[in-house]
Amino acid sequence: MDFGDTDEQRLLLDSIDRLMDRHLPPEEVRRRDAEADPPDHLLPLMAEMGLLGLAVPVDAGGAGAAWQTMACVQERLGYHATMAALLFNRVTCFGIMTLLASGSRAQRAAFLPRMLAGEGAFALALTEPGAGSDAGALAARAVPDGEGWRLTGRKVWISGAAAALRLVVAARSAKSARGGGGISLFLVPPDAEGVSMTRLDKIGNRCSLTYDIAFDGVRVGQDALLGPRDAGFACLKKTLFYGRTGLSATAVGTAQRAVDTAAAHACERVQFGQAIGRFQALAHRLAIMQTEVDQARLLVRQLAWAIDDGKDCTRLAAQAKWAATETLKRVTEEGMQIMASAGYAAEGDMQRYWRDARLYTFGEGSSEILLDLIASDMGLGRALPK
Numbered sequence: 001m002d003f004g005d006t007d008e009q010r011l012l013l014d015s016i017d018r019l020m021d022r023h024l025p026p027e028e029v030r031r032r033d034a035e036a037d038p039p040d041h042l043l044p045l046m047a048e049m050g051l052l053g054l055a056v057p058v059d060a061g062g063a064g065a066a067w068q069t070m071a072c073v074q075e076r077l078g079y080h081a082t083m084a085a086l087l088f089n090r091v092t093c094f095g096i097m098t099l100l101a102s103g104s105r106a107q108r109a110a111f112l113p114r115m116l117a118g119e120g121a122f123a124l125a126l127t128e129p130g131a132g133s134d135a136g137a138l139a140a141r142a143v144p145d146g147e148g149w150r151l152t153g154r155k156v157w158i159s160g161a162a163a164a165l166r167l168v169v170a171a172r173s174a175k176s177a178r179g180g181g182g183i184s185l186f187l188v189p190p191d192a193e194g195v196s197m198t199r200l201d202k203i204g205n206r207c208s209l210t211y212d213i214a215f216d217g218v219r220v221g222q223d224a225l226l227g228p229r230d231a232g233f234a235c236l237k238k239t240l241f242y243g244r245t246g247l248s249a250t251a252v253g254t255a256q257r258a259v260d261t262a263a264a265h266a267c268e269r270v271q272f273g274q275a276i277g278r279f280q281a282l283a284h285r286l287a288i289m290q291t292e293v294d295q296a297r298l299l300v301r302q303l304a305w306a307i308d309d310g311k312d313c314t315r316l317a318a319q320a321k322w323a324a325t326e327t328l329k330r331v332t333e334e335g336m337q338i339m340a341s342a343g344y345a346a347e348g349d350m351q352r353y354w355r356d357a358r359l360y361t362f363g364e365g366s367s368e369i370l371l372d373l374i375a376s377d378m379g380l381g382r383a384l385p386k
């Protein structure tokens with residue numbers, strides 16, 4: 001394993017720096033966050049640079065790059081602006097990889113070119129009021145109806161739903177099945193008849209718009225079924241590693257930015273006649289923060305390498321997501337303490353890193369559930385006989 005950036009990756013990262021400096025500079029990030037205005041204008045620009053098809057196989061119209069390169073890109077985007085990285089991840093890790101892993105030939109033909117051109121993404125509609133961590137408790141129903149299906153139920157906290165090319169709706173299609181069995185995925189237009197959405201307000205990640213969605217007897221054709229009938233969870237599992245790499249790499253990028261921001265402040269801010277970064281209490285804190293970010297980065301790079309190598313990544317993906325998101329939570333908390341009132345000020349960036357960070361230790365698999373998974377892989381927890 002070589003975790004150093006290659007010359008090619010360095011050139012790519014330089015081009016991302018230029019993209020962000022020109023099209024999403026820091027003052028624009030602050031404005032968009034304040035106004036909850038997603039940076040969708042970046043998608044066609046990313047498409048033009050070939051970023052959206054970076055890890056897509058050459059025969060499917062992409063560049064066929066490794067996930068190690070993707071992880072570098074996601075980290076750099078996270079360093080510049082979490083809002084840009086989340087958008088990129090929704091198109092690449094979820095939309096494109098879901099299509100490649102589970103889409104029919106017709107679905108790929110209909111949506112892959114559009115995603116590669118930066119027209120939009122898919123939004124995953126899995127969570128329900130009664131089914132969060134316990135996704136297998138979902139109650140939305142899909143009932144066969146003539147040549148197609150009729151969907152009824154409610155989904156909550158669905159990111160990017162209104163602007164999505166399609167919602168990927170998980171619904172129970174087999175009456176008798178319980179838990180993760182008997183669930184199918186359906187591609188539903190966000191403006192289909194019977195779909196109604198209400199936007200949810202939230203404290204962080206304000207540019208990733210989130211919705212409460214009601215499905216009232218929504219009629220879809222047979223061609224809306226994504227992957228085999230009743231095997232929705234197996235389909236979602238196939239792309240889970242990509243999503244976890246994306247989120248973890250993004251978290252490492254934002255965490256590095258928080259450390260750099262706090263360290264720069266500690267060098268400039270003078271109290272008691274000297275820079276506060278000279279006080280060992282703060283210098284040691286910053287040294288620990290940097291070390292934790294470096295540790296998390298190594299795990300994320302190892303996960304990307306394992307994906308490229310075709311290894312089973314279940315445990316590694318959980319470890320990388322846990323390490324990266326818990327690190328982000330800790331370093332933004334510490335960054336706030338080091339910067340004190342300057343960190344708390346609305347016009348500064350630390351408060352945004354801190355607000356955004358709070359989501360990731362429970363969104364897309366909470367830390368508790370991830371630790372359960374890791375423990376169980378070690379033969380502990382639920383894997384240990386009573």
Ligand SMILES: Cc1cc2nc3c(=O)[nH]c(=O)nc-3n(C[C@H](O)[C@H](O)[C@H](O)COP(=O)(O)OP(=O)(O)OC[C@H]3O[C@@H](n4cnc5c(N)ncnc54)[C@H](O)[C@@H]3O)c2cc1C
Pocket residue numbers: 123124125126127131132133134156157158159160202205210359362363364365366367368369372
């Ligand atoms: C901003 C935002 C965006 C989101 N975007 C999407 C999206 O696009 N699509 C989508 O489908 N969902 C989305 N979600 C939902 C998100 O994935 C869920 O919030 C997450 O799965 C946790 O569910 P919950 O909030 O209901 O918490 P709960 O499941 O109620 O958990 C509450 C607490 O109990 C703990 N807990 C639960 N079960 C166990 C257990 N067995 N052992 C130990 N502890 C346990 C959890 O770790 C957590 O700390 C989003 C959520 C937010 C806030």
